[in-house]
Amino acid sequence: MAHPGPRVVVAALAALLLAATLEPAPRPGAASPGACAARPASGQDPRPHCCFTNPRHVGTCEVDPSKDETCASILEYLNNPQSQGKDYCGNTSVRGGWKLEPCEPKMKQD
Secondary structure, eight states: OOOOHHHHHHHHHHHHHHHHHHSOOOOTTOOOTTOOOSOEEETTEEEEOEEEEOTTSSSOEEEOOOTTOOHHHHHHHHHOTTOOSOOHHHHOOOOSOOEEEOOOOOOOOO
């Protein structure tokens, strides 16, 4: 029986490295990936804003999820190159590279 050889070992290490960079392990006490980090906009609205950023999109995209949506499902839509039909982020056609971010509190205007 032959020894696996260096190519198999290198391929296995490359696969592990790729897996580690694509889905980092969650920190203890941290929210799960894709979880909404924002707080509800008001006491009456239990669904929080979702805020997303993308280097190819100017500014932060804020979305109020409908009753059948979550921040994770909206993020999945924005990162799917085949998705179309929703008007998130000013009806942007930018797909891929979106990240969920904590929403900044809006400044109160006089």
